[in-house]
Amino acid sequence: MWISSAVTPLLWKNSIRIASCVLLFWSATVTGQESRSGPAASDAVEPEALKVVNESEWAHTVTPTIQDVPCTYRNPAFPGLYPEDKAAGSDARAPVAPSRVVKPDGSEYLIRFQSAKPVQTAIQQLLALGEQWSFYGPERRVSETDGPTDLANLLYNVADMITIAVILKHPGPDSTSLFDYGYADNGRIFPSGSFRVWPCAGLRTSNGQVFARVVPDAFGRDGKFRALQLSFPRLIDGKPLISNVREKVEFRLVVNQRVFETSFFINASDVLDGSEKSLYLPSAFTDSKEIARQ
Numbered sequence: 001m002w003i004s005s006a007v008t009p010l011l012w013k014n015s016i017r018i019a020s021c022v023l024l025f026w027s028a029t030v031t032g033q034e035s036r037s038g039p040a041a042s043d044a045v046e047p048e049a050l051k052v053v054n055e056s057e058w059a060h061t062v063t064p065t066i067q068d069v070p071c072t073y074r075n076p077a078f079p080g081l082y083p084e085d086k087a088a089g090s091d092a093r094a095p096v097a098p099s100r101v102v103k104p105d106g107s108e109y110l111i112r113f114q115s116a117k118p119v120q121t122a123i124q125q126l127l128a129l130g131e132q133w134s135f136y137g138p139e140r141r142v143s144e145t146d147g148p149t150d151l152a153n154l155l156y157n158v159a160d161m162i163t164i165a166v167i168l169k170h171p172g173p174d175s176t177s178l179f180d181y182g183y184a185d186n187g188r189i190f191p192s193g194s195f196r197v198w199p200c201a202g203l204r205t206s207n208g209q210v211f212a213r214v215v216p217d218a219f220g221r222d223g224k225f226r227a228l229q230l231s232f233p234r235l236i237d238g239k240p241l242i243s244n245v246r247e248k249v250e251f252r253l254v255v256n257q258r259v260f261e262t263s264f265f266i267n268a269s270d271v272l273d274g275s276e277k278s279l280y281l282p283s284a285f286t287d288s289k290e291i292a293r294q
Contacts, residue, residue, distance in 0.1 A: 052122035058113040064258040071254035076199035095193035102257040105172035110285045111262050114163040115272045123280040136282040156214045160274030161231040179225050182255040201230045204250040208236040227283030242268050
């Protein structure tokens with residue numbers, strides 16, 4: 001059907017009106033969806049981020065067990081963990097641990113793989129949600145002048161290492177915890193004379209094992225320690241300690257015959273590689289009951 005030129009302007013005007021109405025309706029609909037999806041998106045992010053940092057494949061709750069003999073340089077957390085040619089001399093120089101009967105204390109801890117990218121992302125998400133999660137900070141900026149970890153020259157860059165946090169969740173029934181027997185001066189001085197840190201904190205994978213080299217500070221609000229952060233070499237003989245998909249990573253810490261241990265299954269691609277510009281090492285945790293209420 002042909003349409004005369006006289007009718008065309010009228011149809012064009014009507015088309016504009018119809019299109020304008022459709023555009024206004026679509027815009028209102030999209031705006032309404034955005035206003036509704038904003039809080040909903042935040043509501044979804046919060047519990048998922050909390051789960052990642054508190055109860056996930058990167059964050060495990062443990063209760064320490066007891067081993068029969070003390071951990072020393074010659075009897076480290078894993079057999080052969082500490083160099084044998086240095087072990088005897090190091091033990092000779094270390095304070096003599098008092099002889100005592102050690103019993104389970106019923107305390108509970110969160111062991112978190114801090115150097116996992118999903119953990120770092122979750123912490124950033126929580127901090128972005130508001131002041132109520134600020135205790136998962138602060139951000140630690142990585143200087144461009146910081147070089148990679150150099151074990152031979154005793155140069156350590158925590159951003160280029162694997163950091164594991166042992167965080168107190170609940171002391172034992174008599175209020176005893178790692179921060180009593182592993183520390184001195186009522187939990188204010190680290191470590192206690194009987195706690196040999198380096199041989200008694202280890203990571204082990206199919207590629208080898210490494211002992212802790214750095215202990216980043218993490219104080220509670222009252223000046224006492226509430227978390228023990230342990231940083232380990234990321235490389236072993238120049239190669240990644242974690243190099244596979246779902247690599248089994250065994251963590252073992254022995255403090256005055258109490259054994260804190262767990263196994264993570266970590267993807268090599270999820271491990272920080274030292275190229276990051278910032279790092280978060282929170283000593284905070286959120287109880288699973290609070291997570292369930294989110």
